[in-house]
Amino acid sequence: MNQKPVLESAGLDGWIIRLFDTIDEHNLSWLSALSRRCEQAFGDALIDLVPSYTTLLVVFDPLMVSPCEARATIYRILADLEPEDSRHAGEIHELPTWYDTSVGPELTRVAEQAGIAVNDVIDAHSQQVYRVFALGFAPGFAFMGLTDPRLECARLGTPRKKVPPGSVAMAGRQTAAYPTATPGGWNLLGRTSASLFDRNREGFSLLRVGDQVRFVPVSREAFEREGGDTTPMEPLA
Structure with a gap:
């Protein structure tokens, strides 16, 4: 220091x-x-x-x-x-994540801003191991970083009124997964089937400060088998 x-x-x-x-x-x-x-x-x-x-x-x-x-x-x-x-060091978590524009509508936005293909965005985001720096905003919401510098992208100008649970998102060089349905202005990349907040779990939150996290790409079929919600995102108003 x-x-x-x-x-x-x-x-x-x-x-x-x-x-x-x-x-x-x-x-x-x-x-x-x-x-x-x-x-x-x-x-x-x-x-x-x-x-x-x-x-x-x-x-x-x-x-x-x-x-x-x-x-x-x-x-x-x-x-x-x-x-x-x-x-x-904290626990290591692998979060199965379905990356798709139907549930991650900002995949295209991040790709265009970075000048790379959508698949390259998915690769760059999923190949990084993130550390949980803080919990806040909503119960179980873990602020993680740092993302690949190519993916750095500002928050949305108009936040969504409701972001579904499990939504995997990023803003700046931070990334996170929404544990519950809340408003949010981060760029959505996909959705995880992992249960991030459970009142019956000791400590409630799956992730804790210091933990290591990797988002593991899975197919839609695998995502559904794990109980993932494939409901498409509504367009921004």
């Missing part, structure tokens, strides 16, 4: 620790190490840890530890923080 961490107040029960200013896969080993150390140092006083691409939000019980005490604890952790090694 080549920059000095910055602490920002998040009210009487939280501190935001800013470790980096830019998104990079290597940030994750530092943020994971910081999360682990905070869990150990705060113990029962810890309410929540919310990692992102460059920051970690630490939420604590102000009845057990004051903001000043929490800040001092964080500074002690930062004084000798070292990145986590590969032995603490």
Whole structure:
């Protein structure tokens, strides 16, 4: 880590620790190490840890530890923080994905912008192994990166009112799969049959920060056998 961490107040029960200013896969080993150390140092006083691409939000019980005490604890952790090694890497997930313009209407848009064929977009997206940087926006929604730089593509100008569950999408150099039906403005490339959010699953979300993910192309027939929804996307209004 080549920059000095910055602490920002998040009210009487939280501190935001800013470790980096830019998104990079290597940030994750530092943020994971910081999360682990905070869990150990705060113990029962810890309410929540919310990692992102460059920051970690630490939420604590102000009845057990004051903001000043929490800040001092964080500074002690930062004084000798070292990145986590590969032995603490998260789980590896392969998400079966049906790439098709009927469920991934922006496949053509991304291909045209990149100056490559649709099949090349599918190859580039599916051959990359992504790391989960953060969870947010909706329960179980995992922000992953980084995609092949050729595929970098801005969000849609007009977000959809409803994106079906399992929709595989990208924006900028991030990618994700929608766990539930929600509004969304990312470029849709296809759909996965994987169950990304389940209230009966421990932790609810299939994916966790630090996990590794690969989208595995499958045929429509294989997608349907796994319970995938082949309902075509409605055109944007």
